[in-house]
Amino acid sequence: xLTDPQLAAIAESPYKADFPLLVQNPQIAFLDSAATAQRxxxxxxxxxxxxxxxxxxxxxxxxxxxxxxxxxxEDARGRIARFIGAIDExxxxxxxxxxxxxxxxxxxxxxxxTLGRQVVLGEGDEVVISIMEHHSxxxxxxxxxxxxxxxxxxxxxxxxxxxxxxxxxxxxxxxAKIVSVTHVxxxxxxxxxxxxxxxxxxxxxxxxxxxxxxxxxxxxxxVRELDCDLLAFSAHKLGGPMGIGVLWGKADVLxxxxxxxxxxxxxxxxxxxxxxxxxxxxxxxxxxxxxxxSFATDAAIAYLESLGMEAVEGRERALATYLTDSLxxxxxxxxxxxxxxxxxxxxxxxxxHGVHPHDVSSILxxxxxxxxxxxxxxxxxxxxxxxxxxxxxxxxxxxxxxxVDRLVEGLKxxxxxxNGR
Amino acid sequence: xxxxxxxxxxxxxxxxxMDHVSHPDYRYVLEDATHTHEGVNPxxxxxxxxxxRIGDDGTIEEASYQGHGCAISQASADMMSDxxxxxxxxEARTLCRTFMGMVRGEETDAxxxxxxxxxxxxxxxxxxxARVKCAELAWRTLDEMLAxxxx
Numbered sequence: 107x108l109t110d111p112q113l114a115a116i117a118e119s120p121y122k123a124d125f126p127l128l129v130q131n132p133q134i135a136f137l138d139s140a141a142t143a144q145r146x147x148x149x150x151x152x153x154x155x156x157x158x159x160x161x162x163x164x165x166x167x168x169x170x171x172x173x174x175x176x177x178x179x180e181d182a183r184g185r186i187a188r189f190i191g192a193i194d195e196x197x198x199x200x201x202x203x204x205x206x207x208x209x210x211x212x213x214x215x216x217x218x219x220t221l222g223r224q225v226v227l228g229e230g231d232e233v234v235i236s237i238m239e240h241h242s243x244x245x246x247x248x249x250x251x252x253x254x255x256x257x258x259x260x261x262x263x264x265x266x267x268x269x270x271x272x273x274x275x276x277x278x279x280x281x282a283k284i285v286s287v288t289h290v291x292x293x294x295x296x297x298x299x300x301x302x303x304x305x306x307x308x309x310x311x312x313x314x315x316x317x318x319x320x321x322x323x324x325x326x327x328x329v330r331e332l333d334c335d336l337l338a339f340s341a342h343k344l345g346g347p348m349g350i351g352v353l354w355g356k357a358d359v360l361x362x363x364x365x366x367x368x369x370x371x372x373x374x375x376x377x378x379x380x381x382x383x384x385x386x387x388x389x390x391x392x393x394x395x396x397x398x399x400s401f402a403t404d405a406a407i408a409y410l411e412s413l414g415m416e417a418v419e420g421r422e423r424a425l426a427t428y429l430t431d432s433l434x435x436x437x438x439x440x441x442x443x444x445x446x447x448x449x450x451x452x453x454x455x456x457x458x459h460g461v462h463p464h465d466v467s468s469i470l471x472x473x474x475x476x477x478x479x480x481x482x483x484x485x486x487x488x489x490x491x492x493x494x495x496x497x498x499x500x501x502x503x504x505x506x507x508x509x510v511d512r513l514v515e516g517l518k519x520x521x522x523x524x525n526g527r
Numbered sequence: 528x529x530x531x532x533x534x535x536x537x538x539x540x541x542x543x544x545m546d547h548v549s550h551p552d553y554r555y556v557l558e559d560a561t562h563t564h565e566g567v568n569p570x571x572x573x574x575x576x577x578x579x580r581i582g583d584d585g586t587i588e589e590a591s592y593q594g595h596g597c598a599i600s601q602a603s604a605d606m607m608s609d610x611x612x613x614x615x616x617x618e619a620r621t622l623c624r625t626f627m628g629m630v631r632g633e634e635t636d637a638x639x640x641x642x643x644x645x646x647x648x649x650x651x652x653x654x655x656x657a658r659v660k661c662a663e664l665a666w667r668t669l670d671e672m673l674a675x676x677x678x
Contacts, residue, residue, distance in 0.1 A: 462571070462597035464571050465597050468539075468657075494572035495571070
């Protein structure tokens with residue numbers, strides 16, 4: 107439960123004014139940031155600024171405009187590296203460890219198809235993931251295992267939605283080659299102890315991959331503290347543009363991985379019969395990159411930094427607690443996941459007794475309340491939980507108490523429609 | 528945002544519609560069915576089985592359904608089952624096409640829409656593109672079933 111000062115702090119949002127869509131649509135209660143965040147004006151301005159002042163094909167041109175476009179990408183790498191703690195002993199960001207992709211899914215497909223094929227050779231090898239994975243951190247590994255004959259092993263949750271140390275020790279053994287786990291579940295909102303999983307993975311000689319799509323936007327993520335080898339996330343969930351994904355990797359791991367896509371700007375030299383790959387990160391970035399998107403991602407992270415990730419996390423934890431408590435107080439609603447709101451990073455799944463989540467979402471839409479309904483691209487998790495689909499509300503720092511109150515009012519209307527007469 | 532995009536939503540879940548959800552008339556297994564067919568809507572997880580008994584004169588004597596799904600797919604199945612009694616397979620398939628055209632916003636002829644009787648109330652689904660598949664499930668499944676019958 108929140109204290110009165112905590113409630114007062116989320117009563118209004120000083121941040122909504124920074125988001126044009128929220129300003130132009132004050133009637134909307136946007137509670138689907140786990141699917142995609144809203145974009146602050148600074149990001150939209152950056153996208154436009156790129157095309158108006160520095161548009162040229164990056165890396166290729168020898169004239170100043172192209173140099174400016176190249177800088178837009180390279181500066182963004184530096185800011186992203188610093189944001190996730192990818193810095194050396196002197197505190198310098200390791201920009202070359204940041205690979206741009208289209209989204210988290212592509213980052214993870216890249217890893218499965220490069221590192222995966224390098225180290226997962228066949229029968230006797232194991233890939234370990236968790237039952238909480240989004241399909242994008244599940245299907246690439248599932249298919250790799252099917253092709254190679256390796257075994258796909260699932261870390262499962264206890265009744266309190268935790269992956270225990272005992273489970274970690276039992277499931278990650280000497281046959282494990284790759285462990286790939288989500289930092290925060292997109293359905294349950296719970297945070298996994300990725301550092302503990304990474305420790306065990308490394309003890310067993312396996313690589314540790316982290317899906318940070320639901321954590322990087324909401325909590326301060328530091329790759330040195332997690333001690334993972336690779337981290338994937340998307341710009342659009344942290345206020346950046348759609349179509350920009352990030353893959354961070356330790357330098358030696360990225361260096362050893364073969365390229366994923368081949369083509370323009372990812373080579374040092376090409377002959378009729380052979381090619382020499384460019385160094386990381388260009389080795390993984392075939393073709394013209396979305397430089398404007400990278401520039402706008404830079405702006406999105408600069409915006410978050412101006413707020414401070416501690417402030418963002420604190421406010422979002424308060425909002426998630428208020429959301430969880432509000433849902434748990436409705437006798438016709440079950441919270442799916444911990445009822446302790448402080449364990450939710452952004453997302454809270456729930457069930458309205460006897461009402462299909464798609465009907466819940468459609469009726470809430472009539473009151474301009476936006477939530478997600480469905481399987482959330484995590485069907486094995488939903489099966490484990492015993493649901494076909496769920497409702498999911500998710501908060502970001504720009505939400506306020508009124509948004510959650512609107513959801514509660516809307517849910518009462520849903521109940522009225524189905525049971526009112 | 529275009530305010531009309533969800534103009535039909537509040538009105539759709541009206542008492543008449545909800546009556547088909549809460550008190551369906553045709554939600555049962557038809558023991559002496561001559562034809563059955565399963566319909567699945569992967570995005571919703573809707574899974575419905577449809578039963579039809581075609582009589583000696585070639586018309587549909589009885590239609591019913593079983594399964595789980597959202598209110599729209601359930602209500603739609605109930606309305607359809609009621610409509611299909613005494614129809615020939617050809618007439619039934621014409622109605623299916625009219626319904627699918629209506630919910631996609633392609634069929635606007637008032638007379639044809641009226642031929643759908645109760646199911647005409649689902650016209651506003653055409654403003655809810657995300658729910659078209661829910662509304663169509665029953666009709667698409669029946670159409671497939673009858674197409675196989677006629678082959």
